[in-house]
Amino acid sequence: MGVVVQRDACVGAGQCALVAPDVFDQDDDGLVLLLQSDPSGTDLDAATKAARLCPARAITVTAL
Amino acid sequence: MTTAPRVVIVGASVGGVTAAETLRQEGFSGEIVLIGEERHRPYLRPPLSKQVLLGEWEPDQASMHTPAQADELDMDLRTSCEALGLDVGARVVHTSQGDVPYDELIIATGSEPRRHPLVPQALVLRTMDDSLALRDGLRAAHRVGVIGAGVLGSEIASAARKYGVDTLLVGRSALLTFGGVGALLSSRLIRLHQENGVELALGSDIVGSEAIRGGTSILLASGRTEPVDLVVSMIGATPRTQWLDSSTLRIADGVLCDAVGQAAPGISAVGDVAAWEDPFTGKPARVEHQSNAIEQAVAVAVRIVHGEPGTQPAPFFWSEIHGTRIQAYGWFDPVRPLISAENTDGESAGPDTAAVLLSQDAGQVRGVVGWNAPPREFRSARAAVIQAPALAPS
Numbered sequence: 001m002g003v004v005v006q007r008d009a010c011v012g013a014g015q016c017a018l019v020a021p022d023v024f025d026q027d028d029d030g031l032v033l034l035l036q037s038d039p040s041g042t043d044l045d046a047a048t049k050a051a052r053l054c055p056a057r058a059i060t061v062t063a064l
Numbered sequence: 065m066t067t068a069p070r071v072v073i074v075g076a077s078v079g080g081v082t083a084a085e086t087l088r089q090e091g092f093s094g095e096i097v098l099i100g101e102e103r104h105r106p107y108l109r110p111p112l113s114k115q116v117l118l119g120e121w122e123p124d125q126a127s128m129h130t131p132a133q134a135d136e137l138d139m140d141l142r143t144s145c146e147a148l149g150l151d152v153g154a155r156v157v158h159t160s161q162g163d164v165p166y167d168e169l170i171i172a173t174g175s176e177p178r179r180h181p182l183v184p185q186a187l188v189l190r191t192m193d194d195s196l197a198l199r200d201g202l203r204a205a206h207r208v209g210v211i212g213a214g215v216l217g218s219e220i221a222s223a224a225r226k227y228g229v230d231t232l233l234v235g236r237s238a239l240l241t242f243g244g245v246g247a248l249l250s251s252r253l254i255r256l257h258q259e260n261g262v263e264l265a266l267g268s269d270i271v272g273s274e275a276i277r278g279g280t281s282i283l284l285a286s287g288r289t290e291p292v293d294l295v296v297s298m299i300g301a302t303p304r305t306q307w308l309d310s311s312t313l314r315i316a317d318g319v320l321c322d323a324v325g326q327a328a329p330g331i332s333a334v335g336d337v338a339a340w341e342d343p344f345t346g347k348p349a350r351v352e353h354q355s356n357a358i359e360q361a362v363a364v365a366v367r368i369v370h371g372e373p374g375t376q377p378a379p380f381f382w383s384e385i386h387g388t389r390i391q392a393y394g395w396f397d398p399v400r401p402l403i404s405a406e407n408t409d410g411e412s413a414g415p416d417t418a419a420v421l422l423s424q425d426a427g428q429v430r431g432v433v434g435w436n437a438p439p440r441e442f443r444s445a446r447a448a449v450i451q452a453p454a455l456a457p458s
Contacts, residue, residue, distance in 0.1 A: 004340065005382055011110070011124070011382065012382075012389060012439065012440055013355070013380070013382050013391065014442065014446075015355070015380070015444050017439070017443060018446065018447070020259065026439035026440070026443075027439075028439070029439075030389065032437040048089065052082065052085070052086060052089075052354070052358065052362055053358060053359065053362070054366075055110065055354055055355055055382070056108070056110075057128060059110065060133075
């Protein structure tokens, strides 16, 4: 599984960094930063949850 | 898995789409029918008052899916299909394209803007088509009248100023409100608008309007008349429940649901149209925030697939007004002023000052506002908000 973020769609809500802090962070403008693009285990579960909750739908978790 | 073979979702906006996606992610292999009234494929609404209105995004960029993502969901999407009625006993939705039987029904029909009775010609903003019409109007306008003291009124005033249009914001209330935060941010918002050249007419009742050459004249109770060449009204929304009126569901201000979103056996409701029992007060409450629609849809889909009650989400809402990012998370009590995280008076600081503001009750943090706050500070404040009690289905 892989995680892809679209920074141009990000609105800086920060839901992702809250539910999956080991996968996502935010820069000083609040925009998403991807910490790992190939998470596994609980990090993958958290990334999937973050993708669901993202208000801008800027996160995609895909099968590689 | 205890799931039924066919889930029908009425409403193809973010609540309905999120429910469909979560059903699939949780392993639901039955049929999913998604019914949408608009001609467009599902799209996000928040950009309609932001990027699309400002002309920064083409309509396609607000789409929720690429064609490949839509295919992957393997759902039966019916656009331009209007739900007309519901037969709870027979488990059938009546639509403009025929009857659709269901085993599980998710109601996600959202809300629709209230029209101002005395300014019926005012534009409103709810759909993609509304946003494009308003964008074109702002491009041509010289002076716009925005009616409504809520966050959408503020967002449209902000967009109008970006277009360089003279902007009058008319509010019946003397205070500006911001979603679930109510009027607690009013003085900051008022100063923010003033500093960005918005003319405010707050505490002003509109007593009429008339067509004038090239626009509209808005008549205020004070006797003032305000000529504008474009008028927009954002005075709230009503839940779209008309199609359910002849059903046996309990409807008040929205579809009444228990604390896990069930309106009746096999029928759930999510988003603007749904009034879930509030976990703190036990009373039905509608929450008109996009993130609420998403989280309720996730909770309902998980419950349908796994049969377990979900947890009720804390409201989260954000906006950007005149370049200031404002975020609100949790619950706010209108009679308790916000205090800043450093224990100074949060309302006295100017709108240029970044701040994290807290709503506290008996020493517990119930809500937090980020006003241009550094992302990490807002997040750590958010983590301290007391969550809703655990839920059980009624």
